Amino acid sequence: MxxxxxxxxxxxxxxxxxxxxxxxxxxxxxxxxxxxxxxxRTYPKLKEVDDVLGGSAAWENVDATDERCPKCSHSRAYFMQIQTRSADEPMTTFYRCCNPQCSHNWRD
Structure with missing residues (x-):
């Protein structure tokens, strides 16, 4: 203060x-x-993973691959790769379940 x-x-x-x-x-x-x-004391509100990745509009034009959803076991998932760390580290792959009832997000 x-x-x-x-x-x-x-x-x-x-x-x-x-x-x-x-x-x-x-x-x-x-x-x-x-x-x-x-x-x-004020604690900052943590952003959801979807907000960090650009919101729901970021998932509109992405490709799908054969990746099993850990939540509903659906066999396909959308994916995108983002460089989240320094340039000498590998890119982080983010997935979203193709099942519209699930839409679970996870990363590899």
């Missing part, structure tokens, strides 16, 4: 005071005592 000095506009830094911590300005004598501890 960043707080700014209302007098001069500089960033306030935390220092230990006589009995507790306080925000203080480096350029002017402004001091703001901290009366209670404030904590907050």
């Amino acid at each position: 960043l707080l700014f000095c209302p007098t001069c506009g500089n960033i306030l830094h935390v220092e230990s005071g006589v009995a507790n911590y306080r925000f203080a300005c480096n350029t002017c004598p402004y001091i703001f005592n901290i009366s209670q501890r404030i904590t907050s």
Whole structure:
């Protein structure tokens, strides 16, 4: 959390005071005592695999191959290859089940 000095506009830094911590300005004598501890955590929402790959539109013009779905055991799956790591690493193959009721995504 960043707080700014209302007098001069500089960033306030935390220092230990006589009995507790306080925000203080480096350029002017402004001091703001901290009366209670404030904590907050925000966790970023992880994207689904389909969002990372470009959404459902990315699967419109892809080829199918003989690959068995691990979820429904359908014998065919769509596939696409994307370079997810550095250039000297092999490409990652992503699959989507051809069965419209399943549409399970996995990678190789």
